[in-house]
Amino acid sequence: MSVHETDPALARHVPQRHVGRAVVAVVLVIALLWFVQGLAFNQALDWPTIFQYFFDFNVLAGLGRTLLITAVSIVVAVVLGALLATMRLSANPVLRALAWVYVWFFRSVPLLVLLVLTFNLSLLWPTIEIGIPFGGPTFVSMSTQDLINPLVAAIVTFSLQQAAYTSEVLRASIQSVPVGQREAAAALGMTGTRTMMRVVFPQAFRVALPPIANDTINLLKSTSLVAFIAVPDLMYSVQQIYSSNFRIIPLLIVATLWYMVVVSILSIGQYFVERKLRNSPVRAARIAATDDLDGLTAGGPLDAKKETAA
Amino acid sequence: MSAFLELTGITKKYGDTVVVDDVSIAIEKGETVCLLGPSGAGKSTVLRCINMLERIDNGRIVLDGEELGWRLHRGAMRELSGREEARQRQEIGMVFQSFNLFAHLTVLENVIEAPVGVLKRKKAEAIAEAHELLQQVGLDHKADAYPAQLSGGQQQRVAIARALAMHPKLMLFDEPTSALDPELVSDVLDAIKQLATTGITMVIVTHEIGFAREVSDRFVFMEAGRVVETGPSARLSVEAAENERTRGFLSKVL
Numbered sequence: 122m123s124v125h126e127t128d129p130a131l132a133r134h135v136p137q138r139h140v141g142r143a144v145v146a147v148v149l150v151i152a153l154l155w156f157v158q159g160l161a162f163n164q165a166l167d168w169p170t171i172f173q174y175f176f177d178f179n180v181l182a183g184l185g186r187t188l189l190i191t192a193v194s195i196v197v198a199v200v201l202g203a204l205l206a207t208m209r210l211s212a213n214p215v216l217r218a219l220a221w222v223y224v225w226f227f228r229s230v231p232l233l234v235l236l237v238l239t240f241n242l243s244l245l246w247p248t249i250e251i252g253i254p255f256g257g258p259t260f261v262s263m264s265t266q267d268l269i270n271p272l273v274a275a276i277v278t279f280s281l282q283q284a285a286y287t288s289e290v291l292r293a294s295i296q297s298v299p300v301g302q303r304e305a306a307a308a309l310g311m312t313g314t315r316t317m318m319r320v321v322f323p324q325a326f327r328v329a330l331p332p333i334a335n336d337t338i339n340l341l342k343s344t345s346l347v348a349f350i351a352v353p354d355l356m357y358s359v360q361q362i363y364s365s366n367f368r369i370i371p372l373l374i375v376a377t378l379w380y381m382v383v384v385s386i387l388s389i390g391q392y393f394v395e396r397k398l399r400n401s402p403v404r405a406a407r408i409a410a411t412d413d414l415d416g417l418t419a420g421g422p423l424d425a426k427k428e429t430a431a
Numbered sequence: 432m433s434a435f436l437e438l439t440g441i442t443k444k445y446g447d448t449v450v451v452d453d454v455s456i457a458i459e460k461g462e463t464v465c466l467l468g469p470s471g472a473g474k475s476t477v478l479r480c481i482n483m484l485e486r487i488d489n490g491r492i493v494l495d496g497e498e499l500g501w502r503l504h505r506g507a508m509r510e511l512s513g514r515e516e517a518r519q520r521q522e523i524g525m526v527f528q529s530f531n532l533f534a535h536l537t538v539l540e541n542v543i544e545a546p547v548g549v550l551k552r553k554k555a556e557a558i559a560e561a562h563e564l565l566q567q568v569g570l571d572h573k574a575d576a577y578p579a580q581l582s583g584g585q586q587q588r589v590a591i592a593r594a595l596a597m598h599p600k601l602m603l604f605d606e607p608t609s610a611l612d613p614e615l616v617s618d619v620l621d622a623i624k625q626l627a628t629t630g631i632t633m634v635i636v637t638h639e640i641g642f643a644r645e646v647s648d649r650f651v652f653m654e655a656g657r658v659v660e661t662g663p664s665a666r667l668s669v670e671a672a673e674n675e676r677t678r679g680f681l682s683k684v685l
Contacts, residue, residue: 304484305531305590309545309597310521313513319548323535 170371174362175378183358184379186272190354191341194279198340199333201280202287207317209292220288227285233346235282240274240350275347275354283340290332294325327398334391338384345380355379433493435460435632436481436601441490443476450476452656453490460495463633465643465664468653469680474636475528477653478603481634482525483516494522495600521549524594528606530586532578532593538565539574542593550597557596564592568622584615588622595626602626604635620646640667640685652677 125131160166174180208220227235243265252259269277298321306316345356353361359372434457443451451473458464466474479485481492483500491508492499499519501508511519532541542561546552565571568588570581578586587607594602604623608616620642627633627646637643643650644667652660652674660674669685672678 299531301527301529301531302533305525305527305533307484307517308482308520308523308525308527309593310517310549311545312517315548319544320533327535 165370166374167368167371170368171374171378174359174372174375177362177375179353179358179362180355180375180379183353183355184383186353187341187344187355188383190272190275190279190344190347190352191337193276194283194344195333195337195340197276197280198283198287198336199291201284202291205284205288206291206295209288210295224285224288227282230282232278232282232343233349236275236278236346236350239269239278240271242269242274271347271350271352274350275344275352279340279344283336286336287333290329290336291325294329295321297328298324330398331391331395334387334394338387338391341383341387342380345376433496434458435462435495436634437491437493438477438481439491439493441477441480441487441492443473443480443485444488450656451480451487454653454656454658455490456651456658456661458632458634460632461630462649463627463635463647465647465650466634466636466653467638467640467643467650467667467680468659471655472653473656474653475605478525478605478634478636481601482520482523482603486510494519517549521545521597522600524597524599524602526587526590526594526602526604526607528609530578530583530590530610532586532589534578537575537577538570538581538589541578541589542596545593546596561592561596564595565589567625568592569618582615583611584618587611587619591619591622591626600632602631602633604633604637606636606638608637608639638684640681643667652680654680 125133205220205223208216209224211217211220230238246265249263249265249268250259251261302320302324303316306320311319344354347354348357348360351357355376359376363369363372436456436458438454438456441451441454442449454473454477456464456477466477468474476485480487481494481499487500491501497519500511500516502511503509532538533544536544539558539561542564543554543557546557546560547554562571562574565574568591570585570588570592573581573585573589578589581589591607607623608619611619616639620639623633623635624642624646633647635643635647644664647664649661650664650667651658652672654676660672660677662673666672667681669678669682672681
């Protein structure tokens with residue numbers, strides 16, 4: 122027996138062996154392989170059919186409509202959401218209340234219910250008119266049925282509902298910009314609107330981007346609900362195909378794969394946007410500000426009138 | 432003949448709490464005046480009232496013959512619109528305790544933002560002048576840095592350059608060194624001292640009594656929202672101060 126085996130100061134150090142970890146890992150890998158094998162050799166999966174329909178014209182057209190609804194809705198949601206957020210932060214109590222009611226309503230109603238409701242809006246209001254209210258003359262009158270086809274109903278529904286969520290993201294982002302930034306802008310003689318456009322929004326936008334990217338991914342998948350009102354999106358297109366050829370699983374796999382492809386692309390985009398923002402000096406400044414200056418900022422609260430841009 | 436900056440009986444309340452109570456201060460053109468006093472004395476609030484960041488409840492503030500923030504109309508003082516207030520603020524530079532540089536803009540962009548956006552000056556001219564101002568505060572080599580990449584003392588000197596770029600008639604400093612690490616204080620104080628020699632009118636809220644004695648012509652000592660004593664800055668010592676409370680304060684901080 123050498124001195125190296127008896128002297129604790131000189132003996133070799135052996136870390137603890139994690140037997141449990143190794144066992145769990147092996148079991149899970151075996152289970153996964155079993156599942157993949159079961160899937161790959163499952164006749165119902167029918168890979169040839171999946172390949173056949175992956176680039177099918179109707180499937181691609183459906184995918185196009187899915188992307189269209191998502192893209193238009195998120196753009197409208199951001200613009201309308203910015204307006205609602207500004208209203209929520211306004212000094213005017215009526216604007217504040219209206220924005221609150223809007224957000225409350227569209228967050229309360231389930232998306233599917235809202236979708237079907239919008240689609241059937243003509244039952245509630247047969248015509249949509251522009252004119253002087255309370256019995257005044259009417260300038261434009263349109264049949265609701267003509268105006269709201271299924272695609273329009275889908276876009277309107279997703280836009281309006283998403284605007285409610287986006288307005289909350291934007292409101293929090295605007296409030297995250299330190300009040301000192303506005304005071305500094307005011308002290309330089311900038312008007313309220315200029316302060317918002319040049320100082321507050323550019324900083325708030327950086328905070329809002331990651332959650333909005335997240336919402337976009339969520340929205341994309343939610344659009345599959347439009348199958349309920351027969352908008353030929355990706356989901357509805359594969360439904361129509363499998364209802365005639367009964368190859369249900371292969372066609373659902375086609376839809377699944379396409380959703381995964383698009384979400385993956387969006388996720389990669391989100392990753393790069395977030396990485397860029399993480400390294401941004403603005404973020405660093407915010408962290409520095411909360412570390413060093415909390416509680417040191419001078420003066421009392423701003424009067425309510427200074428809080429708002431418009 | 433009224434003074435260059437004249438505060439007459441200004442009062443500011445938050446709810447029932449009176450933070451500034453009937454304060455009158457007259458400051459001549461080119462003078463540097465320090466506002467001193469314990470925390471909560473209302474010094475910063477007076478400064479913020481001058482710049483209309485706080486709305487006064489009573490009294491008046493007149494700068495170079497122009498009523499700030501209000502207009503007498505049909506027997507009452509009517510508040511000016513945001514646009515009119517913004518125009519009046521163009522002539523008043525302010526430096527904050529927490530610097531408040533625009534975090535998304537570089538040092539140079541911070542300095543030219545208001546001259547170009549508000550005063551509509553030509554961008555090339557504004558940039559040239561910004562470089563000059565940054566040189567004065569010793570930071571032209573940081574023109575392309577972002578605020579977060581600068582030390583507190585450097586940020587504060589950029590903030591001074593940013594305020595000066597508007598060619599203000601009056602400069603307000605709200606505890607400009609209170610948020611700084613001790614070793615960074617002197618750079619900022621030096622920049623302010625240098626400014627005092629240019630003859631611009633300045634009002635400084637500070638806790639640095641030695642600096643106040645050196646840089647300012649007069650001091651105003653406040654306590655509990657009221658002016659307790661005012662006099663030449665040479666009198667800023669425990670022996671020379673006339674009011675007992677001023678002496679008590681000075682004996683604690685000196």
